[in-house]
Amino acid sequence: xxxxxxxxxxxxxxxxxxxxxxxxxxxxxxxxxxxxxxxxxxxxxxxxxxxxxxxxxxxxxxxxxxxxxxxxxxxxxxxxxxxxxxxxxxxxxxxxxxxxxxxxxxxxxxxxxxxxxxxxxxxxxxxxxxxxxxxxxxxxxxxxxxxxxxxxxxxxxxxxxxxxxxxxxxxxxxxxxxxxxxxxxxxxxxxxxxxxxxxxxxxxxxxxxxxxxxxxxxxxxxxxxxxxxxxxxxxxxxxxxxxxxxxxxxxxxxxxxxxxxxxxxxxxxxxxxxxxxxxxxxxxxxxxxxxxxxxxxx
Amino acid sequence: xxxxxxxxxxxxxxxxxxxxxxxxxxxxxxxxxxxxxxxxxxxxxxxxxxxxxxxxxxxxxxxxxxxxxxxxxxxxxxxxxxxxxxxxxxxxxxxxxxxxxxxxxxxxxxxxxxxxxxxxxxxxxxxxxxxxxxxxxxxxxxxxxxxxxxxxxxxxxxxxxxxxxxxxxxxxxxxxxxxxxxxxxxxxxxxxxxxxxxxxxxxxxxxxxxxxxxxxxxxxxxxxxxxxxxxxxxxxxxxxxxxxxxxxxxxxxxxxxxxxxxxxxxxxxxxxxxxxxxxxxxxxxxxxxxxxxxxxxxxxxxxxxxxxxxxxxxxxxxxxxxxxxxxxxxxxxxxxxxxxxxxxxxxxxxxxxxxxxxxxxxxxxxxxxxxxxxxxxxxxxxxxxx
Numbered sequence: 001x002x003x004x005x006x007x008x009x010x011x012x013x014x015x016x017x018x019x020x021x022x023x024x025x026x027x028x029x030x031x032x033x034x035x036x037x038x039x040x041x042x043x044x045x046x047x048x049x050x051x052x053x054x055x056x057x058x059x060x061x062x063x064x065x066x067x068x069x070x071x072x073x074x075x076x077x078x079x080x081x082x083x084x085x086x087x088x089x090x091x092x093x094x095x096x097x098x099x100x101x102x103x104x105x106x107x108x109x110x111x112x113x114x115x116x117x118x119x120x121x122x123x124x125x126x127x128x129x130x131x132x133x134x135x136x137x138x139x140x141x142x143x144x145x146x147x148x149x150x151x152x153x154x155x156x157x158x159x160x161x162x163x164x165x166x167x168x169x170x171x172x173x174x175x176x177x178x179x180x181x182x183x184x185x186x187x188x189x190x191x192x193x194x195x196x197x198x199x200x201x202x203x204x205x206x207x208x209x210x211x212x213x214x215x216x217x218x219x220x221x222x223x224x225x226x227x228x229x230x231x232x233x234x235x236x237x238x239x240x241x242x243x244x245x246x247x248x249x250x251x252x253x254x255x256x257x258x259x260x261x262x263x264x265x266x267x268x269x270x271x272x273x274x275x276x277x278x279x280x281x282x283x284x285x286x287x288x289x290x291x292x293x294x295x296x297x298x
Numbered sequence: 299x300x301x302x303x304x305x306x307x308x309x310x311x312x313x314x315x316x317x318x319x320x321x322x323x324x325x326x327x328x329x330x331x332x333x334x335x336x337x338x339x340x341x342x343x344x345x346x347x348x349x350x351x352x353x354x355x356x357x358x359x360x361x362x363x364x365x366x367x368x369x370x371x372x373x374x375x376x377x378x379x380x381x382x383x384x385x386x387x388x389x390x391x392x393x394x395x396x397x398x399x400x401x402x403x404x405x406x407x408x409x410x411x412x413x414x415x416x417x418x419x420x421x422x423x424x425x426x427x428x429x430x431x432x433x434x435x436x437x438x439x440x441x442x443x444x445x446x447x448x449x450x451x452x453x454x455x456x457x458x459x460x461x462x463x464x465x466x467x468x469x470x471x472x473x474x475x476x477x478x479x480x481x482x483x484x485x486x487x488x489x490x491x492x493x494x495x496x497x498x499x500x501x502x503x504x505x506x507x508x509x510x511x512x513x514x515x516x517x518x519x520x521x522x523x524x525x526x527x528x529x530x531x532x533x534x535x536x537x538x539x540x541x542x543x544x545x546x547x548x549x550x551x552x553x554x555x556x557x558x559x560x561x562x563x564x565x566x567x568x569x570x571x572x573x574x575x576x577x578x579x580x581x582x583x584x585x586x587x588x589x590x591x592x593x594x595x596x597x598x599x600x601x602x603x604x605x606x607x608x609x610x611x612x613x614x615x616x617x618x619x620x621x622x623x624x625x626x627x628x629x630x631x632x633x634x635x636x637x638x639x640x641x642x643x644x645x646x647x648x649x650x651x652x653x654x655x656x657x658x659x660x661x662x663x664x665x666x667x668x669x670x671x672x673x674x675x676x677x678x679x680x681x682x683x684x
Contacts, residue, residue: 077578103580110574116432117570117625122339130568131580142628143564144343150336157336167339169625182575189579 023088024193024225025053025076030085032068032075045071046249049085053193056223058215060236060257063246064270069229070111072246073195076227077108089193103131107191109182111198118169121162121181125153128188149188156187159214161207175202183211193225194218200232212239233287237261238279245269261285341626349629353636357414360640364410364647365402369654372398372406409539412548413646413660414639416537416605417615419552421638422559423594424612425631429566430590431484432573433499434617435675438598439609441499442480442506447595447602448533449510450476452517455529470551473599480506481591535608535661537646548604555597556635562590566627608661610668611638617675 032046046068053059053076061069074080075087078094087094089105107128115124129149145153157163160180165173170181179202186194194215200208216239218224230236236243237257244254247269253260266274266287275288365377380399420438427436438444450472459468487502514533518526540548565586568576576583601608615638616630623629642660645667649660
């Protein structure tokens with residue numbers, strides 16, 4: 001029995017015999033590099049990556065610049081295809097699923113998306129409905145939004161606190177407002193898996209907190225699976241169920257924040273010393289950068 | 299698309315639209331009571347019909363005005379009377395048939411119709427290329443597609459195809475192939491770079507234009523002088539009244555192209571969002587891009603083989619329409635087609651009437667209107683384009 005059959009069986013077994021842990025994603029021995037079609041391929045971006053993403057969990061992917069975090073996210077979204085290894089989405093090989101089918105289950109929020117054309121925020125959020133909207137042949141492919149689409153969009157906008165921006169052009173938004181618009185677009189897609197690349201990079205504290213707790217709630221209440229690429233170790237520690245440390249294209253370690261985030265691991269992954277103590281509220285690891293020139297005590 | 303019966307991924311029971319309701323965030327500011335509902339800030343079918351009806355009426359009136367003007371003035375009443383007599387077969391005044399009727403039906407009407415068609419197509423191709431390259435300055439003329447098509451036609455004419463009976467069917471094909479060369483270069487550039495910077499696309503257009511112009515000049519220089527003169531006149535962009543069968547063939551060809559573009563409006567919306575977001579929303583971007591590039595090259599090739607190089611319509615018109623009507627391509631594309639048609643109709647009327655009895659090439663008029671606009675966009679609106 002291959003691992004894919006196994007994953008499919010656990011999915012089937014769920015209906016018959018109570019809760020079986022099954023995976024939103026199963027990544028097996030994946031190797032990936034860009035420009036493989038050229039005679040001289042680029043060096044491997046990801047090597048021998050194996051990991052699983054459980055349904056309903058928040059997985060954080062952290063690591064230094066250029067370690068392959070974003071590429072890993074793109075692999076999960078089927079934006080790029082691995083040269084070796086397999087990825088399964090809910091037990092089905094990602095390779096065999098059409099882009100349309102993937103889009104009905106997986107939503108992606110890219111790192112930063114500067115916009116050229118003055119679509120309104122509402123129009124942009126409604127684009128998330130594209131994979132779900134029926135398209136009649138006689139309507140010239142116009143596919144007008146129906147009530148369900150508008151409802152999903154306004155709820156997503158309310159969740160991301162951008163209702164007051166609905167009529168503004170996306171070209172006139174600040175970075176944080178644009179980021180929230182893109183997350184709302186992903187939520188309007190009604191996904192089962194949400195992939196976010198640096199979702200909090202442009203956000204102020206209030207909205208960082210709001211988005212993280214919203215994601216947490218969607219995971220807990222609706223079984224949404226979330227994969228976040230982030231540079232913010234503290235955010236990953238506080239809000240992720242598990243954290244994967246990526247270094248030079250390989251998953252160094254993966255596990256609960258309290259297990260994974262140790263001085264030794266962080267020093268090995270990032271190549272610099274950090275201070276770790278407990279968060280005053282949650283007791284989860286809190287990472288602080290040491291001050292230059294001060295005596296360092298791990 | 300609805301999930302089929304054999305949907306391999308379990309449908310999203312977990313998170314449907316109705317379960318997404320989470321209410322306002324506890325930390326967010328309270329929603330203002332006057333916030334517009336989604337319906338008011340998106341394109342609705344009602345608004346689409348309103349705008350398109352209004353634009354069609356304006357286009358009709360403008361066509362009537364353009365039909366009046368020319369070396370000989372024909373009044374509105376006379377024009378309507380002539381149309382009525384044509385439609386209902388009423389016996390017409392001998393005098394009318396001799397002068398006004400001949401001018402109207404043999405010269406002015408086909409010319410105005412050709413102007414409208416050519417303008418519509420150039421504006422639509424401009425809209426499509428802008429969305430595809432995410433570049434508000436894209437235009438078949440600026441990108442070198444028009445000059446590529448012109449080169450294709452010039453080569454055909456050089457080898458004597460232009461004078462044979464096959465000219466009507468072969469010249470657009472030659473134009474198409476020339477335009478395709480230019481678009482293939484642009485496509486290769488876009489494929490190798492993650493996001494194509496606006497200025498590098500323009501630079502590629504400049505280079506392509508320079509190469510194609512040099513080749514066209516070479517061809518005209520080795521032609522017989524009387525043929526090369528005709529070639530130069532055609533290159534500057536001119537609308538000469540075609541015979542009705544030719545006009546019908548061309549409009550059939552272009553209408554098919556327009557229809558194929560219209561079928562892609564939603565995809566254009568998503569593509570304008572960005573290449574990767576489009577793919578993550580389930581669009582096979584490479585296939586769609588190749589298809590739209592192909593249709594654009596076909597339409598540009600046909601237009602150029604008839605009317606030469608008429609520039610900047612594909613850039614000015616979509617830009618202006620987008621400012622007024624918003625960016626949704628479901629309205630932007632058809633509205634730009636109508637406005638582009640009107641623009642060229644009006645520009646051609648100016649070209650016909652400005653220095654009566656001689657005629658200014660219409661390409662000169664559009665370039666004089668469009669060039670400064672292009673510079674304005676490039677210099678003063680730099681913040682938006684960078």
